[in-house]
Amino acid sequence: MINSSILESPIDYLKGIGPLKGDLLRKELNIHSFEDLLNHFPLRHIDRTQVNFISEINFNTDFIQVKGYIDDWQVLGVGRAKRLVAQLKDKSGDLELVWFQGANWIEKMLERRVEWLVYGKISFFNSKAQMSHPEMEIAADINVEGMPFLEPIYPTTEKLKTRGLNGRQIGKLVYNLLPQINAKDLPENIPQHLVETLRLTPRLKAYCDIHYPPSQEYYQQALRRLKFEELFIAQIRHNLTRVRRNRHSRGIRFESVGQLFNTFYEKYLPFTLTGAQKRVLKEIRQDTARGHQMNRLLQGDVGSGKTIVALLGMLLAADNGYQSCMMAPTEILAQQHFAGLSELLKGLPVEIRILTGSTKAKVRRDILKELEEGLVQLVVGTHAIIEEKVKFKSLGLAIVDEQHRFGVAQRAKLWSKAAIPPHVLVMTATPIPRTLAMTAYGDLDYSIMDELPPGRQPITTIHRTDIHRMKVMEFVRSEIDKGRQVYVIYPLIEESEKLSYEDLMQGYEQVKTYFPEHKYKISMVHGRQPAEQKEENMRRFVNGETEIMVSTTVIEVGVNVPNASVMIIESSEKFGLSQLHQLRGRVGRGSEKSYCVLLTGQKLSNDARERIKIMCATNDGFKIAEKDLELRGPGEIEGTKQSGALNFKLASLINDREILEAAKLYAERLVEDDENMDKAENLPLKNYLLATKGKTAWSKIS
């Protein structure tokens, strides 16, 4: 919010809006005040000097403006197919205009023998050019002399259009508002030296130019400035939170590396750590020795070996007399971590337990007691760990596997489990693009593991359509005959659990026809099974008792069966990129050559084709994440959906990376240099942050 009186005025007070329109603006566009209107940015600008003749329309141009008469129109179709079709004529030719919604009121609005100025996008229907839902103005109403030639067009709704607030008319409201605003209302909030170094348009001017720019260039400059401001302020907030926490929070100090860590490292570590694992371990070591709370996000590509890093972290805690917990998103994963960690810890005097929703009451009681008395150093589990009843004697480190399914609020619950907040290490196995991580998790310190353990062979990924299933199954058989194991995955059909289940069952029957039961053993796992059955099936596959795992995506994250070398993904066109990558990551975890077969139907959408192409081209999770972001946009990336941190009004995390990088760099420097913003040059920013209090960690602390 901008701290200023005129901007806080209710929208009804603006010339041209009465209580009726005011109500509509509030309801339809969430515009309550002058300030909200000012922050309602145009979608685009029409160059009013550019009017095309119909015969000269270049169909490749995005938006065009034409002028002409409408003498003829008809309402066609009924119900949802109802549409209004009108013929716009100028002296060079005619163009069809179509409205699918609001046919009735458009019809009322249309007038013969009046010259219309029509603006919109050309599309083709049955090879015929048409313009649907154009912006319409009576040409004579537009006084070209007095008005700016770049006219803004605003987002609006059908309902507003019917009440005289189309995209252009909203522009007139803004036009009335702008002259009433002065520099006091919109004080500069970026330090002057940055405004100069980066040649940013000053704030007030940027607001004027984004709405009514004197030229396209001014508009671009205004846009750049406001995008920078948006990202810069967000980065300042993140940095303040992080720096304040790193400098001022009280944290447990893990003074030394002790016997448990050293013995494990020297005697039991089954392999040499990769460079990336060593680096991250060092970061954790440094973070936990400072006496401030660690909040670190560890992004590792699938199979990069995060578990061992987590374990070494937990041993470090145990060496210093602290307990640790490790939380997984699903029961299966918790079980698997527990089994894996117990195996690794066999020779060491470390007590480890598992706590999940299905832990029996008596066992649970015992575990809770042991945790409270400090008899157990390590507990692995699901969300069950953060339940209120669970108390620790001295929780020092909390590891959260798969941040994507574990929100900030739940992280906060963990903190409340100890007098001094425990160190938190969040591990994600689905890489998030750097730009997203920077914005969504900018308050966390950030480590990357982009190196796979040595000896891994790249997974070969191929795409086959259904008709080649037979051949694919023959290949599967040859791999099983070599002693390998195989996954066959079916998609979860979101709309219906029942459909997913039927799909899977059909698949299971089909797999059985290729691999008869007397010769091959099959495990099946799906969401509808009771937990015990699920685990039993999982266990048999993990132990190599079954050769084939037929499953829905419950298998997606973290499952580790190094002997599995083939991943068949059925209907793979239904999966998103990061999910495909996760699934593929279930193979290629041993030293055998592994394969991933993406089965699809014959017909693929362009997007699906693109996804399959990328999967076949690269194994690099970070590259795939970037592509995913490009294809789906930030809002859709799993786990970040609810994160308001990604909802920027102007900036795009895909197209404005350079601005984001700059915002990050300068925000980091500024906070590093003047955390309390006492320097005169930072006062405008400080004032702005204080005026927008509640949104910044800084203002809470100050």
Ligand SMILES: Nc1ncnc2c1ncn2[C@@H]1O[C@H](COP(=O)(O)OP(=O)(O)OP(=O)(O)O)[C@@H](O)[C@H]1O
């Ligand atoms: N430095 C290493 N050298 C050789 N093998 C390793 C190394 N680090 C881990 N591994 C092995 O690699 C496999 C994958 O490790 P881990 O399960 O920790 O991966 P992850 O990062 O959790 O992957 P995912 O997120 O896909 O589950 C395991 O079998 C583990 O024993």
